Amino acid sequence: MGSSLFDLTGRVAIVTGGNGGIGLGMATGLAEAGAAIVIAARDQKKSAEAAEKLQKLGARVATVEVDVKDQNSVKRMVQATFDRFQRVDILVANAGINIRKPPQDVSAEEWQAVLDVNLNGPFFCAQAVYPAMKAQGGGKIITIGSMTSIFGVPFAPAYSATKGGVVQLTRSLATAWAKDNIQVNCVLPGWIDTDLTRQARKQVQGLHERVEARTPAGRWGEPKDFAGVAVFLASHASDFITGAAIPVDGGYSVSGG
């Protein structure tokens, strides 16, 4: 295992939703820092394409089919990681969905569907990697919040509830597992150009321009903006940081307009 602060040689990372968007941006950073990557998502064709990109960087990569809302599927994902790489050091619990509707129009099924993926998912994944991380003497867990962990938006009540919840889940896991040398931190992305927000920009009029105008950096974020924070939170560089919620947002969350 490498000794430098940011070196991830010999470490093994599971990235849920790692086959595109922010997850692939983080997986790319981890791979470049030397980690072996398990891309865990539903769409196997998309996962194979993402794996090919990472392999070109020289990384060891595996793909695993998982549905994060299904606890047994999550357990199988961790077992498959073990079978392939014999350890798990880093979990990026990134998979997430949104259903955009005003609160009065959200059905019980839609509400539950968002909670299942965005809140149950990270919990099941963290629970499933814990025994291995504890046995190995430590680990790193990265969860993904949102600007809706901080602010309200009128069109995403279930999503916002899960993204607020995931910050509290992060703090809870961080305090519980600090004694096991497992650091758990949450990344709060600003508005990032991915499949998720391409759909949002079709559904919410004026969103693209509003975000650009409000973001001090003057642009939407890109998946590659998440490589650095992933490496930092997955490496020894962040060993005394736990339970934090770190905005990666071009200044959006501190801007008074």
Ligand code: NDP
């Ligand atoms: P994408 O839609 O590009 O990525 C979502 C990923 O999650 C996909 O790889 C998808 O793969 C996977 N996924 C969805 N449902 C499941 C499931 N049930 N089981 C396993 N994997 C699943 O969006 P982003 O990259 O934008 O989103 C990534 C994370 O970042 C999410 O948690 C999102 O909420 C968060 N985020 C995004 C922001 C943005 O502006 N883009 C802002 C704030 C937060 P597959 O379909 O193959 O399963």
